[in-house]
Amino acid sequence: MPTIQNLDDAAAVIIDAQQNNHRLEVRGLGTKAALGNQPDYDDCLDVSAMQGIIDYQPEELVLTVRAGTALSVIEAELAKANQMLAFEPADLSGILASKSTGTIGGVLATNLSGPRRLTAGAARDFLLGFDAVSGRGERFKSGGRVMKNVTGYDLSKLICGSYGTLAVIDEVTIKTLPRPETSLSLLFGCDDMTSAVAQIADIFASPHEPGAAAILPQSIAAAAGLDMAAAMIVVIRLEGIALSVEDRVAHFRQMGQRDTGRVLGTLPQAASESLWARIRDVDLLAHAGGDIWKLSCAPASAPAIVAAMEQSFETAYYADWAGGLLWFAGPSGTEFGTALRAALMAHGGGHAQLLCDRAMSKNSVPVFQPLPPAQASLTRRVKAAFDPLGVLNFGRMHNGM
Amino acid sequence: MQMPEPDQQIIARRESICAALAKLVPAGSVVSSKEGRRAYDADGLSAYRQLPMAVILPETVEQLAAVMKYCHAEGIKVVPRGAGTSLSGGALPLADAVLIGLGKFNRILEIDYANRCVVAQPGVTNLAITHAVQDHGFYYAPDPSSQIACSVGGNVAENSGGVHCLKYGLTTNNLLGIELVTIEGDVLRLGGKHLDSGDYDLMGVMTGSEGLLGIVSEVTLRILQKPATQRALLVGFDDTGAAATAVGDVIGAGIIPAGMEMMDGLAINAAEDFVHAGYPRDAAALIIVELDGPEVEVNALIDRVAGIMNKAGASSIKISTSEEERNLFWAGRKSAFPAVGRISPDYLCMDGTIPRRRLPDMMVLMATLSQKYGLRVANVFHAGDGNLHPLILFDANQPGELQRAEDFGADILRGCVEMGGVLTGEHGVGVEKRDLMPIQFTEDDMKQQQRLKCAFDANQLLNPGKVFPHLHRCAELGRLHVHKGKMPFPDLPRF
Numbered sequence: 001m002p003t004i005q006n007l008d009d010a011a012a013v014i015i016d017a018q019q020n021n022h023r024l025e026v027r028g029l030g031t032k033a034a035l036g037n038q039p040d041y042d043d044c045l046d047v048s049a050m051q052g053i054i055d056y057q058p059e060e061l062v063l064t065v066r067a068g069t070a071l072s073v074i075e076a077e078l079a080k081a082n083q084m085l086a087f088e089p090a091d092l093s094g095i096l097a098s099k100s101t102g103t104i105g106g107v108l109a110t111n112l113s114g115p116r117r118l119t120a121g122a123a124r125d126f127l128l129g130f131d132a133v134s135g136r137g138e139r140f141k142s143g144g145r146v147m148k149n150v151t152g153y154d155l156s157k158l159i160c161g162s163y164g165t166l167a168v169i170d171e172v173t174i175k176t177l178p179r180p181e182t183s184l185s186l187l188f189g190c191d192d193m194t195s196a197v198a199q200i201a202d203i204f205a206s207p208h209e210p211g212a213a214a215i216l217p218q219s220i221a222a223a224a225g226l227d228m229a230a231a232m233i234v235v236i237r238l239e240g241i242a243l244s245v246e247d248r249v250a251h252f253r254q255m256g257q258r259d260t261g262r263v264l265g266t267l268p269q270a271a272s273e274s275l276w277a278r279i280r281d282v283d284l285l286a287h288a289g290g291d292i293w294k295l296s297c298a299p300a301s302a303p304a305i306v307a308a309m310e311q312s313f314e315t316a317y318y319a320d321w322a323g324g325l326l327w328f329a330g331p332s333g334t335e336f337g338t339a340l341r342a343a344l345m346a347h348g349g350g351h352a353q354l355l356c357d358r359a360m361s362k363n364s365v366p367v368f369q370p371l372p373p374a375q376a377s378l379t380r381r382v383k384a385a386f387d388p389l390g391v392l393n394f395g396r397m398h399n400g401m
Numbered sequence: 402m403q404m405p406e407p408d409q410q411i412i413a414r415r416e417s418i419c420a421a422l423a424k425l426v427p428a429g430s431v432v433s434s435k436e437g438r439r440a441y442d443a444d445g446l447s448a449y450r451q452l453p454m455a456v457i458l459p460e461t462v463e464q465l466a467a468v469m470k471y472c473h474a475e476g477i478k479v480v481p482r483g484a485g486t487s488l489s490g491g492a493l494p495l496a497d498a499v500l501i502g503l504g505k506f507n508r509i510l511e512i513d514y515a516n517r518c519v520v521a522q523p524g525v526t527n528l529a530i531t532h533a534v535q536d537h538g539f540y541y542a543p544d545p546s547s548q549i550a551c552s553v554g555g556n557v558a559e560n561s562g563g564v565h566c567l568k569y570g571l572t573t574n575n576l577l578g579i580e581l582v583t584i585e586g587d588v589l590r591l592g593g594k595h596l597d598s599g600d601y602d603l604m605g606v607m608t609g610s611e612g613l614l615g616i617v618s619e620v621t622l623r624i625l626q627k628p629a630t631q632r633a634l635l636v637g638f639d640d641t642g643a644a645a646t647a648v649g650d651v652i653g654a655g656i657i658p659a660g661m662e663m664m665d666g667l668a669i670n671a672a673e674d675f676v677h678a679g680y681p682r683d684a685a686a687l688i689i690v691e692l693d694g695p696e697v698e699v700n701a702l703i704d705r706v707a708g709i710m711n712k713a714g715a716s717s718i719k720i721s722t723s724e725e726e727r728n729l730f731w732a733g734r735k736s737a738f739p740a741v742g743r744i745s746p747d748y749l750c751m752d753g754t755i756p757r758r759r760l761p762d763m764m765v766l767m768a769t770l771s772q773k774y775g776l777r778v779a780n781v782f783h784a785g786d787g788n789l790h791p792l793i794l795f796d797a798n799q800p801g802e803l804q805r806a807e808d809f810g811a812d813i814l815r816g817c818v819e820m821g822g823v824l825t826g827e828h829g830v831g832v833e834k835r836d837l838m839p840i841q842f843t844e845d846d847m848k849q850q851q852r853l854k855c856a857f858d859a860n861q862l863l864n865p866g867k868v869f870p871h872l873h874r875c876a877e878l879g880r881l882h883v884h885k886g887k888m889p890f891p892d893l894p895r896f
Contacts (some may be wrong), residue, residue, distance in 0.1 A: 059653035157605020178655035244698030298594035300515035381856035
């Protein structure tokens with residue numbers, strides 16, 4: 001298993017693989033190895049030695065770091081300057097049974113974004129530039145180390161979420177943001193999913209700057225220690241300076257008394273942070289049986305999708321991103337995933353990904369949303385533009401590419 | 402500026418091409434007369450002009466797809482055009498290309514408050530999106546200075562920014578979905594009303610691709626609630642370096658203003674002469690800081706920012722106490738370009754970005770270059786994100802001055818890259834900065850970008866001659882020196 005120190009090493013390994021008809025698995029700490037398809041690879045390209053913070057300028061909001069650097073190292077460094085990765089990458093080690101939160105490269109490769117994605121953006125919105133070796137074995141760079149840049153194609157977007165199928169990245173430049181001074185959560189009780197989504201829509205139609213919004217069914221909330229007398233608990237996170245947070249809580253309290261939901265109470269900072277970490281990490285479904293699915297949908301479609309699934313299956317679920325991100329635990333096998341995708345298609349479309357495959361369902365159901373024909377052929381051509389021989393993580397996202 | 406050699410065989414077929422195109426669109430949608438085409442011979446970069454071979458104005462996505470399919474089959478080049486406000490020549494016509502105008506795609510298709518988005522055709526203006534939703538307190542955040550005229554399709558093509566993108570991001574951060582027509586006439590829908598898809602982010606690479614990868618035929622844009630309060634500070638400094646440091650101090654203190662703009666002495670005085678905004682004429686630098694959000698928060702942060710500015714050595718501070726006053730603070734900044742236009746017959750507007758801490762070095766460089774070229778330069782910056790807009794003053798009627806101004810501009814951009822920055826922060830490469838690309842990118846960097854282009858447009862018919870200084874054939878770009886490799890994509894052309 002070649003462990004590489006830099007991109008020149010990577011290029012040599014890739015060219016060697018080309019010569020020998022080998023397919024490589026690109027691997028950092030291996031914490032996300034369970035994500036995506038699991039084809040057989042001839043060899044593994046270990047990138048975990050490409051570590052270290054290269055440059056961090058808090059007042060420029062810019063961090064340059066090598067892709068094999070552990071996420072925990074980066075978060076600790078940012079915390080010293082009271083800053084953060086605003087896209088709030090999840091720690092999936094609980095549900096994937098892995099040892100750590102992995103590397104920043106892995107976070108970017110999977111575009112892993114947490115609750116603040118709703119208002120602050122995804123990992124792909126924060127990657128400013130990178131340097132890499134393509135599957136052709138050639139070095140290239142894209143983007144830059146500044147926040148505002150439209151020079152050339154924005155390959156940062158393409159690299160994020162490409163699961164290592166296009167290139168091996170080394171130095172990445174990421175936009176950082178200040179950590180909010182305080183945060184807390186406001187809890188609303190609603191009678192059902194439809195009124196929960198409506199309650200959130202009202203909240204987002206106000207100028208009081210909600211920062212994150214989740215919907216927890218009563219049983220899920222109870223397991224998280226929120227014993228509340230409501231079928232659905234809407235959790236709204238507010239962040240900012242203390243004065244502002246207090247002021248906004250007061251506004252929302254009035255609103256709750258006017259509309260579909262009712263205010264159940266607030267969670268102070270520590271309890272709020274711990275709840276949002278569990279929402280972020282899908283910890284709330286860790287003990288549910290079966291497979292775990294991640295659905296990205298139009299927020300207002302969430303109630304219909306949930307209703308369709310509850311009608312036919314025993315399922316546990318909750319929503320983040322104001323309803324736009326649905327986490328489902330359901331029976332393993334093709335039936336559940338097929339039904340999920342059908343419900344999604346019937347209600348505005350989106351993307352359903354099999355995230356946690358406890359019974360190896362992915363042998364029979366595509367992990368990623370199947371692509372429409374024109375998009376599939378364009379996707380194949382894009383893959384070929386970076387990796388014409390299919391050396392890097394071949395088949396990890398879609399069969400045959 | 403050398404554009405690709407026009408294909409005389411295509412030009413010779415002009416009349417039959419126009420006749421064939423006319424069958425694909427409603428009557429009157431093909432502009433073939435010289436006078437008619439004249440209206441499309443330039444965009445916002447008016448120093449460059451070229452009459453297009455023909456102009457076609459489709460009305461529906463079906464017509465647009467049919468036109469693309471025809472051009473693809475016939476090997477005819479295509480230049481897309483939104484509202485024609487590009488400052489980098491992105492919509493500059495080619496003598497042997499059909500110019501496709503999206504002006505008739507001018508309808509807002511859906512306003513969806515439940516999902517907080519607007520679905521619109523690409524020819525709708527940026528400001529029209531905000532106008533359509535403002536009664537419900539919403540707005541569309543990216544606000545390029547041309548927002549009254551520029552189209553949202555063009556915003557996607559150029560990944561447009563604005564003065565508020567420090568806090569609210571560029572177009573790419575506010576775009577949920579697009580419908581895309583490829584050069585082959587395929588129609589793809591990418592994204593939608595949901596946030597992230599788990600596919601390759603093709604919408605992300607389309608954004609800012611300057612019309613080289615496809616034509617956007619529909620957009621879905623995220624809308625936000627308008628902040629409850631907006632207030633601004635107007636801060637003068639005797640020293641540009643101290644002003645630059647102060648900007649970093651604000652962000653270092655954990656405050657992300659909605660906007661943070663800087664102007665230098667020449668720009669301050671030009672603006673003050675023009676709109677009488679009460680700017681400090683003797684200041685070397687002026688900073689406008691705008692904060693938005695809940696009223697108590699804005700009021701508290703305004704005080705903090707004022708404190709930081711004082712500590713950094715501000716020579717004057719004014720805080721807006723009314724909307725009129727806030728608008729007046731902005732009036733000078735917003736009219737900076739026309740104001741400079743009053744003190745010089747012509748000017749060139751540059752658009753590099755630097756790491757903000759290098760601003761004092763950049764000011765020294767510009768002063769040196771100003772002497773070297775014998776031309777004045779006025780500066781306005783999006784200081785928060787390090788995006789510079791130096792305005793180089795010249796007189797096109799003086800022989801050689803345009804060339805001198807362009808050389809001056811190129812030297813500034815070279816300096817931006819040397820200081821760790823980039824050639825363009827928001828205006829795009831287009832034709833204007835095309836030949837400067839090798840300053841920032843190696844040949845290999847550009848070849849990889851062009852391979853992506855080949856995946857979308859293998860015959861390189863879409864907007865050729867823009868962005869990349871050297872055109873390589875896709876077959877040449879795809880060549881790989883492997884002797885016994887297997888071919889997992891046997892059905893694909895190699896590029």
